Amino acid sequence: xxxxxxRAKASEIAKKMKLKPDAVARIAYSLSKKGYVDLxxxxxxxxxxxxxxxxxxxxxxxxxxxxxxxxLEVKKLSEKEKIAVSWALKRKWAEIKGGKIVxxxxxxxxxxxxIALRDPSRAGKKTLEILKRRKWVREKKRVDYEIEITEKGExxxxxxxxxxxxxxxxxxxSWRGKKFLSYSPSDKxxxxxxxxxxxxxxxxxxxxxxxxxxxFREARGEYIESAFWNFDAxxxxxxxxxxxxxxxxxxxxxxKLPEFYKNVEKVHxxxxxxxxxxxxxxxxxxxxxxxxxxxxxxxxKPPAKIFTVDKVFRNETIDYKHxxxxxxxxxxxxxxxVSLKHLFGYLKHFxxxxxxxxxxxxxxxxxxxxxxxxxxxxxxxxxxxIELGGAGIFRRxxxxxxxxxxxxxxxxxxxxxxxxxxxxxxxxxxxxxxxxIEWLRRREVFI
Amino acid sequence: xxxxxxFEDLISLLKRKVSLEKLTRALxxxxxxxxxxxxxxxxxxxPPNRLDMLSTEGIARALNGFLxxxxxxxxxxxxxxxxxxxxxxxxIRPFVSFSSVFGVKMGENIIRSIMQMQEKLHLxxxxxxxxxxxxxxDLDKIKPPIRYMDLPLSEISxxxxxxxxxxxxxxxxxxxxxxxxxxxxxxxxxPVLVDGKGRIMSMAPIINAEWCKVxxxxxxxxxxxxxxxxxxxxxxxxVATSLAERGGKIGVVVPGPTFLPxxxxxxxxKIKRVVGVEMSNIEIQEALEKMRYGVEGKxxxxxxxxxxxxxxxxxxxxxxxxxxxENIPFEIPAMEGFGEPLKEIEIENEYRKLMIGFxxxxxxxxxLTNKELLELGGKPIISVKNPKTKEATTLRxxxxxxxxxxLEKNKKAEYPQKIxxxxxxxxxxxxxAIAGITAHxxxxxxxxxSIVDSILKIMKxxxxxxxxxxxxxxxxxxxxxxxxxxxxxxxxxxxxVGMPLAAFELLI
Numbered sequence: 009x010x011x012x013x014x015r016a017k018a019s020e021i022a023k024k025m026k027l028k029p030d031a032v033a034r035i036a037y038s039l040s041k042k043g044y045v046d047l048x049x050x051x052x053x054x055x056x057x058x059x060x061x062x063x064x065x066x067x068x069x070x071x072x073x074x075x076x077x078x079x080l081e082v083k084k085l086s087e088k089e090k091i092a093v094s095w096a097l098k099r100k101w102a103e104i105k106g107g108k109i110v111x112x113x114x115x116x117x118x119x120x121x122x123i124a125l126r127d128p129s130r131a132g133k134k135t136l137e138i139l140k141r142r143k144w145v146r147e148k149k150r151v152d153y154e155i156e157i158t159e160k161g162e163x164x165x166x167x168x169x170x171x172x173x174x175x176x177x178x179x180x181x182s183w184r185g186k187k188f189l190s191y192s193p194s195d196k197x198x199x200x201x202x203x204x205x206x207x208x209x210x211x212x213x214x215x216x217x218x219x220x221x222x223x224f225r226e227a228r229g230e231y232i233e234s235a236f237w238n239f240d241a242x243x244x245x246x247x248x249x250x251x252x253x254x255x256x257x258x259x260x261x262x263x264k265l266p267e268f269y270k271n272v273e274k275v276h277x278x279x280x281x282x283x284x285x286x287x288x289x290x291x292x293x294x295x296x297x298x299x300x301x302x303x304x305x306x307x308x309k310p311p312a313k314i315f316t317v318d319k320v321f322r323n324e325t326i327d328y329k330h331x332x333x334x335x336x337x338x339x340x341x342x343x344x345x346v347s348l349k350h351l352f353g354y355l356k357h358f359x360x361x362x363x364x365x366x367x368x369x370x371x372x373x374x375x376x377x378x379x380x381x382x383x384x385x386x387x388x389x390x391x392x393x394i395e396l397g398g399a400g401i402f403r404r405x406x407x408x409x410x411x412x413x414x415x416x417x418x419x420x421x422x423x424x425x426x427x428x429x430x431x432x433x434x435x436x437x438x439x440x441x442x443x444x445i446e447w448l449r450r451r452e453v454f455i
Numbered sequence: 456x457x458x459x460x461x462f463e464d465l466i467s468l469l470k471r472k473v474s475l476e477k478l479t480r481a482l483x484x485x486x487x488x489x490x491x492x493x494x495x496x497x498x499x500x501x502p503p504n505r506l507d508m509l510s511t512e513g514i515a516r517a518l519n520g521f522l523x524x525x526x527x528x529x530x531x532x533x534x535x536x537x538x539x540x541x542x543x544x545x546x547i548r549p550f551v552s553f554s555s556v557f558g559v560k561m562g563e564n565i566i567r568s569i570m571q572m573q574e575k576l577h578l579x580x581x582x583x584x585x586x587x588x589x590x591x592x593d594l595d596k597i598k599p600p601i602r603y604m605d606l607p608l609s610e611i612s613x614x615x616x617x618x619x620x621x622x623x624x625x626x627x628x629x630x631x632x633x634x635x636x637x638x639x640x641x642x643x644x645x646p647v648l649v650d651g652k653g654r655i656m657s658m659a660p661i662i663n664a665e666w667c668k669v670x671x672x673x674x675x676x677x678x679x680x681x682x683x684x685x686x687x688x689x690x691x692x693x694v695a696t697s698l699a700e701r702g703g704k705i706g707v708v709v710p711g712p713t714f715l716p717x718x719x720x721x722x723x724x725k726i727k728r729v730v731g732v733e734m735s736n737i738e739i740q741e742a743l744e745k746m747r748y749g750v751e752g753k754x755x756x757x758x759x760x761x762x763x764x765x766x767x768x769x770x771x772x773x774x775x776x777x778x779x780x781e782n783i784p785f786e787i788p789a790m791e792g793f794g795e796p797l798k799e800i801e802i803e804n805e806y807r808k809l810m811i812g813f814x815x816x817x818x819x820x821x822x823l824t825n826k827e828l829l830e831l832g833g834k835p836i837i838s839v840k841n842p843k844t845k846e847a848t849t850l851r852x853x854x855x856x857x858x859x860x861x862l863e864k865n866k867k868a869e870y871p872q873k874i875x876x877x878x879x880x881x882x883x884x885x886x887x888a889i890a891g892i893t894a895h896x897x898x899x900x901x902x903x904x905s906i907v908d909s910i911l912k913i914m915k916x917x918x919x920x921x922x923x924x925x926x927x928x929x930x931x932x933x934x935x936x937x938x939x940x941x942x943x944x945x946x947x948x949x950x951x952v953g954m955p956l957a958a959f960e961l962l963i
Contacts, residue, residue, distance in 0.1 A: 203811035203873070206819050213804075220794030222787070228797055230885045231822065231850075232837070247582055257823075257839040259850075279765070281684060293823075293839065311790050319822065323843050332847045333823055341790070347731025348775055349786045356785040369783075371486030371776045373502030379729070379772030381780065382488075401729065404766060416729070443818040443861050445868040 017050075018153040029152075031171060034195055036155045044161035048154045053147055055128035055136065061144030065125045071095035071116075078102060078111045085109075201449040208335065208440060211428050212317050215337050218361045219315040222354070224339065227316045229300035234263030236288040238295060240272050241302040242376035243405045245280040246287045250295070257293040257323050257332075265289060266306070271409035279405065293321035296421055297338035298376065304340075305410045305417065311343035317424065328436040335424035337397070342417045348379055351399055351418040355383055359396075362427065368393055377419060378403045387430055394430060397422030456575055457490055460497045460511050464564045468515030468700065470524035478518075485521055486776060487514065504763035506580055507693055510572035511564075512700035513760070517747065521777065526744040528716055528758055531699035536706045538677065539600035545646045545681070548588075548659055551603050552687040553711040554678045554695040555594055556703035561673045565701055572697060576690060584637055587682040587690045588660030590648070594675035596667045598651035601677070605644040613655040613664040624658060633662045646681055676703070688712040689762045696760045716749055716756035721770055723753070729771035732783060742777035743770070799887070802914075803877050803963060806889050809910050815873040815891055820857035822879060823847035837881050850881040854890035855927050855960050859944070862894055862952045870954060871895030877963070890960040892944070894952055900932045900943050903957035907934075907941045910961075927958070938962045 070092035124131035366386035377400025384393035399420035608624030680690035749756030875891035923935025933942035941959035
């Protein structure tokens with residue numbers, strides 16, 4: 009086409025060739041790279057009908073429509089009628105006689121404005137001014153490209169090239185013998201976003217797979233828990249500071265205690281002196297997933313391996329390091345023949361599966377485990393140890409009342425968000441819940 | 456509990472020279488990690504079971520064993536010098552114990568360490584002085600015998616510590632800082648210590664008297680602990696043995712701790728089974744001695760400052776610490792049993808995959824929300840009694856308000872935006888729900904209906920939908936069923952985002 013006309017706008021070519029304007033621009037761009045055409049960006053003014061303009065186009069000029077209503081009294085004209093009448097007078101289609109407006113032409117002629125409304129781009133300057141003043145058209149701008157064929161382009165033997173292959177072409181076979189326009193990876197295309205899992209879901213799934221592979225059974229408990237399961241069953245004395253309102257969220261209501269609560273009561277009374285049913289019946293938002301382990305222990309026969317990944321709650325002021333609700337990775341191994349080295353073995357295996365090869369296990373303290381341990385992971389970017397969770401062997405004061413067995417129970421509770429922060433290189437734990445859509449769309453995978 | 460330890464002071468109490476690096480490593484691997492080092496001060500985290508390590512002296516004692524500089528039970532000097540005490544039964548603080556330590560050169564460092572221990576014991580084991588409180592006195596200023604009794608507040612009169620005028624019991628409770636803070640722990644009467652000349656030494660558990668306070672010139676110290684429960688002997692022993700580490704001679708007082716170790720028969724085989732390491736009896740004995748136990752054959756002697764050792768597991772832990780957690784091998788036991796995922800979670804994951812297939816992005820928001828946000832979903836049902844922040848007061852009963860808030864915060868991100876979340880809601884019982892919103896120019900009823908229909912069909916759920924109304928959705932464009940709702944979000948809400956919204960929420 010360009011060989012014939014030498015020069016054309018991208019929009020004109022698009023119209024003639026039934027292509028999208030940006031497809032033409034893209035083709036022109038690739039041709040310009042090869043030196044076949046010169047490309048010049050232009051900003052073009054054009055006129056668009058307003059809502060009123062469209063109405064006039066449909067119903068006719070107001071000054072024409074008013075003629076059929078004449079005669080009218082000058083004093084009784086509405087604002088709209090006044091405007092129509094003034095134009096009719098100006099065009100000498102009507103006159104004022106004795107306070108009345110009367111029609112003076114039988115059939116008014118077609119005027120420039122009417123023609124211009126049909127295609128504003130062809131209208132003369134003067135007429136356009138009137139249309140603009142009467143608010144029937146508005147001026148707009150669009151970006152276009154002027155494409156001019158070069159000498160090299162003239163000489164090039166160009167056959168018609170197919171851009172979009174269509175079902176018709178394939179059915180009729182018309183594509184045969186045709187050339188296809190070639191595209192380049194440097195072409196500009198819009199960015200696309202896939203549906204994606206939340207990063208925490210991805211990590212939870214990795215964690216689940218690790219424990220399922222190790223032969224663990226998955227469990228789940230509820231967020232609203234009794235103080236009995238969250239604390240008492242775990243040998244936490246009733247006057248322990250962790251049970252205070254400033255650390256734990258309490259909710260209205262009270263729980264029914266399981267029948268064997270007396271076993272737990274006995275142990276508490278023996279070691280801590282006091283124990284009341286009221287304190288144990290309080291309802292709270294569980295502060296650790298160990299409450300799930302305590303519940304499930306009562307139903308287990310050794311050997312058994314159980315895990316859960318779920319939310320816990322702490323009455324914390326939220327900052328870059330702390331959340332009021334977060335996830336824990338909880339696991340227990342209930343068997344006659346397990347020991348500290350097995351606990352360490354599971355922890356080591358777990359972290360190395362997540363890509364943390366260097367770990368350090370330190371002594372620690374929890375009211376319900378003995379021995380107890382803290383797990384640190386070496387974080388190379390910061391060249392420091394980061395604390396990722398606690399572990400230990402449940403005390404016999406915990407295990408015996410709940411199970412009737414004097415067997416060890418290996419147990420751990422690890423912070424999932426901390427792991428996720430290291431995973432994704434986040435400085436602020438809140439970023440995981442701020443849910444910045446752009447980040448969720450674009451973030452890179454971790455393998 | 457974090458305590459501050461002066462590096463130089465700690466080094467001076469160790470039997471051999473140790474570098475800062477070796478010291479921090481030892482503390483980390485003892486279970487009392489160094490939290491921070493600031494100039495000459497180590498901030499050491501002491502777990503609640505090791506009350507004896509709440510002083511520089513206690514830490515030094517443990518490290519001397521752990522690092523192999525000393526072994527077995529610590530040896531303290533005793534004197535036969537004894538202070539006579541008369542105890543009348545107290546209604547308010549019925550438990551009381553005493554001790555005395557002679558010949559300590561109280562430097563500034565010792566005073567700081569002992570005062571810190573006293574303060575930390577008040578907070579931890581003492582449960583903010585309710586359970587136990589501790590007092591120290593310059594013994595040379597006191598004339599024995601010392602009497603302990605309850606006195607009516609009006610009959611109490613002395614110059615309290617840090618004040619310069621004499622006050623009655625009532626005045627102390629009303630005017631002094633400590634009085635105001637601990638007033639609730641006494642009644643019409645308060646327990647007092649009175650010396651042989653009838654001078655009041657302290658009003659427990661509030662404040663001591665100025666006249667007999669411990670200063671840098673103090674050489675001989677009298678210690679008391681009063682309480683509402685048994686255990687005051689231990690409190691006194693913790694302070695007295697710390698002072699004894701500085702070279703003081705302990706003078707036993709009755710009533711008070713005897714400072715004798717507690718014997719316990721232990722099964723070395725059981726220790727090996729807990730740790731999981733093959734150790735010889737000699738190795739176990741050495742480990743126990745590193746942790747400052749005395750060992751006599753199968754009987755071990757627990758030092759009198761340890762209150763946390765009840766059972767064989769406690770001892771096994773100490774053996775493991777002495778052996779070194781870092782030296783324990785990693786091993787996964789051979790155990791029967793197959794991995795078994797929870798079916799509910801597998802089902803939730805099927806929903807997740809479908810949403811991803813529809814091009815939705817998964818988000819996670821908080822279950823604890825605030826009432827204002829919750830009102831969009833209905834009425835608040837479960838509130839927490841004691842929230843610390845206004846943002847987290849109530850358990851959500853719908854996920855949709857959270858998603859709306861999230862879209863409001865993401866107005867700058869390119870549209871269309873399609874998000875979903877799967878998680879618990881409380882109605883009031885805990886149930887898992889899935890909710891999704893699409894935000895773009897053409898978001899509409901038909902779009903969301905086609906998604907919901909497709910999900911339910913694939914998940915093999917037959918649900919009957921009817922036209923209905925819902926606070927989140929537009930009248931006339933809302934579908935309701937027993938498992939949830941879908942439709943176009945009402946413009947009063949979608950105008951916050953500035954984009955048409957269509958949404959759904961279903962119970963899974």
